[in-house]
Amino acid sequence: MIPNDIKITPELVRDHGLKPDEYQRILDLIGREPTLTELGIFSAMWNEHCSYKSSKKWLKTLPTTGPRVLVGPGENAGVVDIGDGDVVVFKMESHNHPSYIEPYQGAATGVGGILRDVFTMGARPIAAMNALRFGAPDHPRTRHIVNGVVAGVGGYGNSFGVPTVGGEVNFHPRYNGNCLVNAFAAGLAKADGIFLSKAEGIGMPVVYLGSKTGRDGIHGASMASAEFDDNSEEKRPTVQVGDPFSEKLLLEACLELMQTGAVIAIQDMGAAGLTCSAVEMGAKGDLGLELDLDKVPCREPGMTAYEMMLSESQERMLMVLHPEKEAEASAVFRKWGLDFAVVGHTTDTLRFVVRHQGEVMADLPIKDLGDQAPEYDRPWIAPAKPAAIAASETEAPADWNEALLSLIGSPDLSSRRWVVEQYDHFIQGNTIQHPGGDAGVVRVEGSGKGLAFTCDVTPRYVEADPFEGSKQAIAEAWRNLTAVGATPLAVTDNLNFGNPEKPEIMGQFVGAIQGLGEACRALDFPIVSGNVSLYNETNGQAILPTPAIGGVGLLADVSRSVGIGFRQDGDTVILVGD
Amino acid sequence: MKARITVMLKNGVLDPQGKAIQGALSSLGFSGVEDVRQGKVIEIELATADADAARRDLDAMCQKLIANTVIETYRIELA
Amino acid sequence: MKARITVMLKNGVLDPQGKAIQGALSSLGFSGVEDVRQGKVIEIELATADADAARRDLDAMCQKLIANTVIETYRIELA
Amino acid sequence: MKSAVVVFPGINRERDMAKALELASGVKPHMIWHAETELPDVDVVAVPGGFSYGDYLRCGAIAARAPIMDAIQRHAARGGYVIGVCNGFQILTEAGLLPGALLRNASLKFACKVVRLRVDNAETAFSNAYAAGAVIRNPIAHGEGNYFADAEAVARLEGEGRVVFRYCDAAGETTMAADPNGSLNHIAGILNERGNVLGMMPHPEDFVEPLHGCTEGRGIFDSLVRAVAA
Numbered sequence: 001m002i003p004n005d006i007k008i009t010p011e012l013v014r015d016h017g018l019k020p021d022e023y024q025r026i027l028d029l030i031g032r033e034p035t036l037t038e039l040g041i042f043s044a045m046w047n048e049h050c051s052y053k054s055s056k057k058w059l060k061t062l063p064t065t066g067p068r069v070l071v072g073p074g075e076n077a078g079v080v081d082i083g084d085g086d087v088v089v090f091k092m093e094s095h096n097h098p099s100y101i102e103p104y105q106g107a108a109t110g111v112g113g114i115l116r117d118v119f120t121m122g123a124r125p126i127a128a129m130n131a132l133r134f135g136a137p138d139h140p141r142t143r144h145i146v147n148g149v150v151a152g153v154g155g156y157g158n159s160f161g162v163p164t165v166g167g168e169v170n171f172h173p174r175y176n177g178n179c180l181v182n183a184f185a186a187g188l189a190k191a192d193g194i195f196l197s198k199a200e201g202i203g204m205p206v207v208y209l210g211s212k213t214g215r216d217g218i219h220g221a222s223m224a225s226a227e228f229d230d231n232s233e234e235k236r237p238t239v240q241v242g243d244p245f246s247e248k249l250l251l252e253a254c255l256e257l258m259q260t261g262a263v264i265a266i267q268d269m270g271a272a273g274l275t276c277s278a279v280e281m282g283a284k285g286d287l288g289l290e291l292d293l294d295k296v297p298c299r300e301p302g303m304t305a306y307e308m309m310l311s312e313s314q315e316r317m318l319m320v321l322h323p324e325k326e327a328e329a330s331a332v333f334r335k336w337g338l339d340f341a342v343v344g345h346t347t348d349t350l351r352f353v354v355r356h357q358g359e360v361m362a363d364l365p366i367k368d369l370g371d372q373a374p375e376y377d378r379p380w381i382a383p384a385k386p387a388a389i390a391a392s393e394t395e396a397p398a399d400w401n402e403a404l405l406s407l408i409g410s411p412d413l414s415s416r417r418w419v420v421e422q423y424d425h426f427i428q429g430n431t432i433q434h435p436g437g438d439a440g441v442v443r444v445e446g447s448g449k450g451l452a453f454t455c456d457v458t459p460r461y462v463e464a465d466p467f468e469g470s471k472q473a474i475a476e477a478w479r480n481l482t483a484v485g486a487t488p489l490a491v492t493d494n495l496n497f498g499n500p501e502k503p504e505i506m507g508q509f510v511g512a513i514q515g516l517g518e519a520c521r522a523l524d525f526p527i528v529s530g531n532v533s534l535y536n537e538t539n540g541q542a543i544l545p546t547p548a549i550g551g552v553g554l555l556a557d558v559s560r561s562v563g564i565g566f567r568q569d570g571d572t573v574i575l576v577g578d
Numbered sequence: 579m580k581a582r583i584t585v586m587l588k589n590g591v592l593d594p595q596g597k598a599i600q601g602a603l604s605s606l607g608f609s610g611v612e613d614v615r616q617g618k619v620i621e622i623e624l625a626t627a628d629a630d631a632a633r634r635d636l637d638a639m640c641q642k643l644i645a646n647t648v649i650e651t652y653r654i655e656l657a
Numbered sequence: 658m659k660a661r662i663t664v665m666l667k668n669g670v671l672d673p674q675g676k677a678i679q680g681a682l683s684s685l686g687f688s689g690v691e692d693v694r695q696g697k698v699i700e701i702e703l704a705t706a707d708a709d710a711a712r713r714d715l716d717a718m719c720q721k722l723i724a725n726t727v728i729e730t731y732r733i734e735l736a
Numbered sequence: 737m738k739s740a741v742v743v744f745p746g747i748n749r750e751r752d753m754a755k756a757l758e759l760a761s762g763v764k765p766h767m768i769w770h771a772e773t774e775l776p777d778v779d780v781v782a783v784p785g786g787f788s789y790g791d792y793l794r795c796g797a798i799a800a801r802a803p804i805m806d807a808i809q810r811h812a813a814r815g816g817y818v819i820g821v822c823n824g825f826q827i828l829t830e831a832g833l834l835p836g837a838l839l840r841n842a843s844l845k846f847a848c849k850v851v852r853l854r855v856d857n858a859e860t861a862f863s864n865a866y867a868a869g870a871v872i873r874n875p876i877a878h879g880e881g882n883y884f885a886d887a888e889a890v891a892r893l894e895g896e897g898r899v900v901f902r903y904c905d906a907a908g909e910t911t912m913a914a915d916p917n918g919s920l921n922h923i924a925g926i927l928n929e930r931g932n933v934l935g936m937m938p939h940p941e942d943f944v945e946p947l948h949g950c951t952e953g954r955g956i957f958d959s960l961v962r963a964v965a966a
């Protein structure tokens with residue numbers, strides 16, 4: 001067992017993904033050397049994945065409000081009003097690095113994570129999508145990754161019981177060493193039944209729910225923000241194994257518990273599990289929080305505080321409960337066969353205190369863990385624009401039929417049936433437009449309304465011109481929604497880029513954000529949630545800049561939605577637009 | 579020559595199947611079941627009669643295809 | 658006491674997983690693989706130290722839950 | 737028609753099933769938790785699809801040993817109707833209410849698509865609303881729907897007209913290409929000896945409303961309503 005009070009060396013700091021000046025900032029903030037557990041907590045909170053330190057400055061420029069937006073970025077998912085007291089809750093999130101290392105489990109736990117984000121807010125998931133980018137079809141690893149990722153997305157979503165109604169699949173050599181797996185989920189709730197992560201009240205019990213804590217994915221969140229090299233496959237970090245069965249139980253138990261009025265605040269344990277969820281709940285509520293790790297349900301004996309605070313075991317939640325409802329709450333969880341343990345309480349000290357076996361393992365200023373995270377204005381240069389190619393400079397194909405066949409047969413345009421047939425898109429009995437059209441459409445049960453979902457971006461365009469390419473992605477999402485008969489409502493995004501410490505990559509990122517912002521403002525199409533995935537590089541080679549867009553639209557009368565198939569002989573075909 | 583490869587999840591990796599079986603055994607009234615882990619077994623019939631060559635081949639097969647060494651360990655037995 | 662239960666598909670029941678592994682091995686260049694069958698292995702940790710009692714219990718577990726004797730056979734080994 | 741839908745942990749098509757039963761009968765089904773030991777007074781018990789216990793160990797194996805199963809056995813023994821769809825079919829075979837077993841799809845992949853079924857016996861409580869030999873469309877969504885039974889059991893099923901639904905093409909021909917999972921004799925749905933228990937892999941409950949784009953699954957529920965009324 002690693003002791004908590006070992007000397008913090010520069011190597012240890014580096015292994016935790018912290019730069020020397022970042023470590024200095026920690027020393028200045030707490031006025032002493034951190035314990036090992038504290039160093040782990042800082043590294044989890046301050047890595048790119050949790051702190052958005054490279055992107056925050058730019059994300060703030062995006063339009064995120066609108067008359068229908070009830071909750072924008074900053075919570076587990078965005079919330080948009082769809083009338084009659086109903087709301088749609090949605091978000092998209094990446095699981096790129098884990099999926100490259102272990103395609104099936106990486107993709108599966110990605111789907112699990114995004115579903116948890118949605119039902120944490122009190123919404124029952126009703127639709128999922130997945131945006132996938134793979135390396136060249138003939139690259140030796142591609143087949144293995146495609147097989148595993150698609151089976152993993154299906155394996156989790158099908159078992160959990162949410163219809164997968166859309167997505168994207170692209171191939172390009174720039175993803176050879178770094179595939180992208182972006183998972184989207186949407187759920188339905190009532191406007192007055194939304195749950196947030198802000199803790200309230202002093203001395204309130206903090207409750208741990210779901211599966212037990214194991215040594216899974218310790219340092220997974222840091223891994224998601226580190227570049228790959230040829231050794232990544234050897235490093236073999238512990239990848240989490242998904243358990244969709246437990247997640248389904250967790251969904252039902254959470255929704256049942258929320259009905260009882262017991263829940264004050266709730267947060268799912270995703271990246272850097274217990275640390276991020278506890279700190280966020282406390283910091284948002286301007287409260288301190290004390291955890292007693294002796295109470296945490298563990299899967300393995302002898303787990304240290306460090307391990308428990310950084311474990312990324314899946315299918316877990318943290319809640320702040322009304323104390324008088326504790327017994328009722330624990331009965332619900334027992335019925336569903338899940339762990340339920342009071343592991344701490346809120347305080348008025350604004351400190352994050354972690355105890356284990358009678359010792360204080362960490363005692364940190366809770367607000368500083370989030371608010372004082374480094375924020376960078378990284379230098380950037382606008383990427384050079386490739387010269388336009390005039391149509392006259394390229395030769396017309398000699399044989400148009402041949403050209404058409406090679407287009408239809410190309411990896412990016414060929415049928416997606418092989419993928420889509422591995423996903424259940426009938427479940428719940430509400431799917432009106434299935435994958436294969438412009439957008440998936442799902443009925444809002446108990447009403448005549450419908451919701452439309454689409455995933456779009458053409459990375460090649462973004463590479464050529466980040467600003468225009470990103471505008472195009474928004475415009476395409478907008479068009480796909482309107483094409484099925486929906487009024488576009490709002491957007492979630494998943495910004496996948498290379499190493500932001502390189503000015504040209506940062507330039508792509510900045511250009512993309514500016515393009516997204518401009519297009520969304522022009523269309524009144526606010527961005528209500530999203531995710532940033534940086535450092536998608538292998539051996540210095542970055543992926544194509546890939547700001548994946550998830551668009552959501554509303555149909556007042558779902559029976560009026562239209563698909564892409566011609567209906568009958570003699571139908572008139574009209575071309576609109578220019 | 580017959581070989582048997584057993585593939586188990588590494589210690590510390592969540593084994594939801596094992597957990598579910600353990601739960602089911604206890605609700606069927608079997609007491610004293612302290613732990614259950616589920617794995618795969620692959621029985622291979624090889625043409626060769628050379629045990630060393632077989633072992634080398636089987637090990638390569640495990641590394642390349644049969645086991646996912648990120649989360650699994652494997653064991654080779656020759657009959 | 659540790660026990661290992663191996664569950665295999667009966668002869669005569671098609672084993673597409675085994676076939677798929679055999680195909681994949683041959684396309685990876687492994688020659689001389691004559692047959693592949695895939696099954697399950699379940700490792701159980703029992704509280705008892707009495708081998709006879711353990712065997713009886715394990716057999717009952719297999720009959721009641723762990724194997725489906727319509728399609729599978731099982732084998733029990735005590736460590 | 738009074739009905740009950742059994743809910744095991746991990747089941748996820750119980751709502752689809754309940755909606756279809758209500759649509760056909762006009763009566764809301766009871767939702768019955770697996771830990772119950774008694775059923776309410778109902779005509780039909782539905783064991784819905786999903787992933788009971790995550791499909792861990794074997795599909796349906798753990799659910800088949802749940803407390804509620806004894807009550808379902810008694811209900812069937814009394815002549816009450818039982819319908820198992822997808823995971824429900826797997827559970828009924830594991831519980832011994834139907835012969836055979838469902839193996840991994842021959843493709844080794846989960847398969848979700850619309851298939852065609854030929855109604856090979858239209859004189860059952862579950863298929864009397866269809867014409868004999870009718871070809872209907874139904875969605876499937878399963879990874880382990882490959883029906884297997886030993887030669888003797890299959891011969892009995894065939895001999896006694898207990899194969900109710902078979903995978904087929906648009907012309908009603910049973911071909912390898914029209915069979916999504918490699919089932920023996922392209923079997924998609926079977927009956928017990930007494931004719932009151934049906935198991936099938938496809939999901940008729942997701943093809944019952946015009947909004948689904950196809951209502952050809954509706955007949956199974958209408959058949960039950962008629963059988964109960966008779």
Ligand SMILES: Nc1ncnc2c1ncn2[C@@H]1O[C@H](COP(=O)(O)OP(=O)(O)O)[C@@H](O)[C@H]1O
Nearest residue numbers: 130165166167168169416419420435436437438
């Ligand atoms: N990974 C996936 N999961 C589910 N559906 C997908 C996936 N990839 C593609 N699809 C579906 O296949 C159809 C064609 O995809 P695509 O070529 O990306 O469409 P578009 O031309 O509208 O961008 C769409 O309906 C899309 O939702």
